[in-house]
Amino acid sequence: MQQLAKDPYRPTMHFTPPFGWMNDPNGLVYINNEYHLFYQYFPYANKWGPMHWGHAVSADLRNWQHLPPALVPDEKGMCFSGSAVIDWKNSSGLFNDSEQPGVIALYTACIAPSNGTDGEQMQSLAYSRDGGFSWEKLEQNPILANPGLKDFRDPKVIWHEESQHWIMVITEGQEIGFYRSGDLNVWEKISTFGLEEGAHDPLPWECPDLFPIQLEGSDETYWVLIVGVQGCSFAGGSGTQYFIGQFDGENFVNHHEPETVLWLDYGRDYYAAQTWSDVADGSRVAIAWMSNWQYANEVPTRNWRSAMSAPRSMKLCKTDAGLRLLSEIPKEWGLEMERQTHPASGTSLNQGHSLKLSNSYQAGVVDATLIFEIGSELKIAPFGNESLVYIVCRSEAGYHLTTKRVIADEGEENYQKTFASDVMLDLPQNDELNLVALIDRCSSEHLLQQGEFCVTDLSFDSYVSGYELTCIKGAVKLERLNFCAQSVGNPTTKAA
Missing domain, CATH: 2.115.10.20 (Glycosyl hydrolase domain; family 43)
Known part of the structure; x- marks a missing residue:
């Protein structure tokens, strides 16, 4: 970390x-x-x-x-x-x-x-x-x-x-x-x-x-x-x-x-x-x-x-x-020009195996097409830790996305009471799961199935690492996997 x-x-x-x-x-x-x-x-x-x-x-x-x-x-x-x-x-x-x-x-x-x-x-x-x-x-x-x-x-x-x-x-x-x-x-x-x-x-x-x-x-x-x-x-x-x-x-x-x-x-x-x-x-x-x-x-x-x-x-x-x-x-964001094919593109993640897209913490963009076996389950950890994770499983009925967010760094009272969450979203059946993810220092934005389902969540944890995929059950093929990292030292705003 x-x-x-x-x-x-x-x-x-x-x-x-x-x-x-x-x-x-x-x-x-x-x-x-x-x-x-x-x-x-x-x-x-x-x-x-x-x-x-x-x-x-x-x-x-x-x-x-x-x-x-x-x-x-x-x-x-x-x-x-x-x-x-x-x-x-x-x-x-x-x-x-x-x-x-x-x-x-x-x-x-x-x-x-x-x-x-x-x-x-x-x-x-x-x-x-x-x-x-x-x-x-x-x-x-x-x-x-x-x-x-x-x-x-x-x-x-x-x-x-x-x-x-x-x-x-x-x-x-x-x-x-x-x-x-x-x-x-x-x-x-x-x-x-x-x-x-x-x-x-x-x-x-x-x-x-x-x-x-x-x-x-x-x-x-x-x-x-x-x-x-x-x-x-x-x-x-x-x-x-x-x-x-x-x-x-x-x-x-x-x-x-x-x-x-x-x-x-x-x-x-x-x-x-x-x-x-x-x-x-x-x-x-x-x-x-x-x-x-x-x-x-x-x-x-x-x-x-x-x-x-x-x-x-x-x-x-x-x-x-x-x-x-x-x-x-x-x-206008120019992301199409920046995306690079990841070496793991075209391979499969089997049960118990993980893939970290970068070894150090960086802001970045993930663009992927995933193929799940029925019954397979994948954990997505945008920050490489447990502060925010998405569990995706595929059943006969479709995909089920569970968001689990915990409090890592202390904030004030209302933050302590309301920030943690556990939310489930059902997505319709499809042969492929398409996702585009934008990960920044305290935010995760996932655009799923060509952007029909978007999920945006904050996370605050000062001990972080790179975007990580872990196959919990079954197998998930990384049919297409592109990743673009941006250094955290590159500010996007300037004074007039």
Whole structure:
């Protein structure tokens, strides 16, 4: 085992704040060949506090440049989650014709009363005349007053071409409210969705996203609505569900039965997923907060807390279970060029045998196709220890994946109570098990069966080694095994 020094848990492939606290990704927009990432940020401590919008940019979604906070709290409130769009036709009237297309951010402003009660949440607007690098808040804020709801936040705004209106989806407790506008300033409510649909718990839905997507191999277009749940995810606590349906400019209609629950990720640590707007080729690339509200404030990192997931390109496919979103690592990350065939590719692991893909701890990517005999069982140890293991067994019914996570390094009280987990996921029968795994200093992301099933989990153990496969029972053929290691000393973020 290798003991990591200095800042042992700061990732090398994933985005983290330079200092302080980070949660939801916000305002994802693609401008002038750069991805802008805004995020919920408290730069003065490593626990949640008065929310700012942190800011970073990247040309490849992997190497990020930190910028000063874009939005900061003022007398009108903290800056909660929201979204950003390019105002191509200056429908807001805030930009001169001679300027490059302006950028609009819609966010939730919240003033927290001194008596400790919940603050009133209302929607505000900020605008940028220089391509998203500097921002001014609209003097007339808020642009959308609270209609009397305790939870009224996280506006996601898109342009709906068919109706020639801007559409806003926003948290309204256990529902998502739909609003429309012609100028991004004056909004009219048009519908709600979700009261008896999908997964619910006593806490409000959060962080909606809405976008059209074409069915692979078809000219059919569907709409996807992404919604965060805070306490009832597949693996417990925070998680991200999605709905597939149709949207006509006023109403979203679910393609599935109301009780159907679809998850973007089946692990403990994938929340508040959002997609980038205005990407040139129309692709849907998502990123999520890689944590869970059950313990996010207490994990044992030092002067920072939380990382973003790896970005994921999403496509809509027909599967044996019906329409599903499948995820893959976007081409911008360049992983296809870096993957190298492992010497063990094409061999088999028999009962009691292990294979360690690297002898020292490194961040890396695994890309494999595995063939299981019926009754075979494989243990995957992403960090070469027992802090996080996945047990995969194949039966006549299909594959069964059990996640076992234990506490290795001590954190604060809630971390001790809620971090350990034991979760089982069933996958349908298939001749092969395909996986892509991204392993970083404190995170494991597995995209299984071409990304139909994704599992993201954190792990904190300062004594680690390389990714290890162990055959517990039967035999598993390593039909295809590629591995790319990245040195832990190669940071992916830099200051402005």
